[in-house]
Amino acid sequence: MAQLSKTTIEINFKNACNQASQLEQLAQELNQIAASQLSGTLQSVAGSWKGDSANLFLQKGNSLVDQISASAQALKDAAASIKTIAKNTYNAEMRALELARIRESEQI
Numbered sequence: 001m002a003q004l005s006k007t008t009i010e011i012n013f014k015n016a017c018n019q020a021s022q023l024e025q026l027a028q029e030l031n032q033i034a035a036s037q038l039s040g041t042l043q044s045v046a047g048s049w050k051g052d053s054a055n056l057f058l059q060k061g062n063s064l065v066d067q068i069s070a071s072a073q074a075l076k077d078a079a080a081s082i083k084t085i086a087k088n089t090y091n092a093e094m095r096a097l098e099l100a101r102i103r104e105s106e107q108i
Helices: 006-048 052-107
Strands: none
Touching: 006 052
């Protein structure tokens, strides 16, 4: 396996963290959509539309809010996993780089 440079290791770590941050941002946006926009729309519908069809529509709408919230949580969980894996990989690669340097200096 080819030895990565310190710069490459740091760039890979930073890229992974940036991607995790993007997932967190998407999760936040989804939560905002579910919590404010969609819920607000459903409340407006509930105030304007009555009857069995309205109740069914609102149930499905609330189910959609729950599904969007669950998707947002899944994105947050994925971002946390990416950050953990990135940090563990970074630490392992930096340690491997240091060990390679030690071995190299002992051979000289």
